[in-house]
Amino acid sequence: MLSDRDYIKNRGGGTWPLLKIILGISVLVNVAVFLSQGRLWDTFSLNLNEFKSGAIWQLFTSVFLGSSSQLFSFVFDLLIFYFAALRLEEAVGESRLRIFYKKIFGAIMLSMPILLVFFSHQSFAFLSALMLGTVSAYAWSYYSVKARFYIFFVLPLDLSGKNILSLIMVYAILIAWTHQWSILIVYALVSWVAYDFCKKRSKRKPKKEKVQKNEKKAIKRNEIQKGFKRIVKEDLADPEIDAILDKILSQGIESLTAKEKETLESRSSTNEDQ
Secondary structure (H helix, E strand, O other), X not given: OHHHOOXXXXXXXXXXXXXXXXXXXXXXXXXXXXXXXXXXXXXXXXXHXXXXXXXXXXXXXXXXXXXXXOXXXXXXXXXXXXHHHHHHHHHHOHHHHHHHHHHHHXXXXXXXXXXXXHOOOOEEOOHHHHHHHXXXXXXXXXXXXXXXXXXXXXXXXXXXXXXXXXXXXXHHHXXXXXXXXXHHHHHHHHHHHXXXXXXXXXXXXXXXXXXXXXXXXXXXXXXXXXXXXXXXXXXXXXXXHHHHHHHHHHHOHHHOOHHHHHHHHHHHHHHHHO
């Protein structure tokens, strides 16, 4: 589609802006927790006992909930998520970004029953996983490309995607150490989704370029065939003539031997007589 091309990627063409929706829900959930002085964090986080009691909304609210009730934790995760998501949207387009977040949300939902069964005594929040998956996808998309970032919006730092992946690993271990090690299961799932998403995207580009190259070659061969009046179908399957045409295409007509020129001229004159 035209909107997915590199030079005219749009923001959704009449559909709801995905990033604004995620940001809006996250802000509402976490500001409510902050204003309640942390009391709502247990209500919004995913917990087996409360879920059994009918707190079905936790399947939704926990996805957008910060890892703690502290305002700094939520703001830090959301700002990093937003800037990484914007750069990722510029790289892949709105439609591909929607596919990516469907997979990310699917990975988080898949991890929920595992966490509830094996870590039933813990409560879980997944905004950090959403952020980590987004940053991982950005890092894999720009693995060898350096970009300037500002630590705490003041200190400039040039980082490549490879550097960012290293920082993400440190961040994941730090969050797991300060909160709960079981969250590494979710981090591993979203990181794999991000890697798989970028890997498939990188494979798609060379394939497209190869198809375009083959089409260009086919056009040139057709022009050469027309130049020698070789329109008859049975000639197109002649391996000897095909080999001569390939040689003209790659090395020029001057490279032909006297015998090859004679063969080509005799076949061309035969087609004219027919």
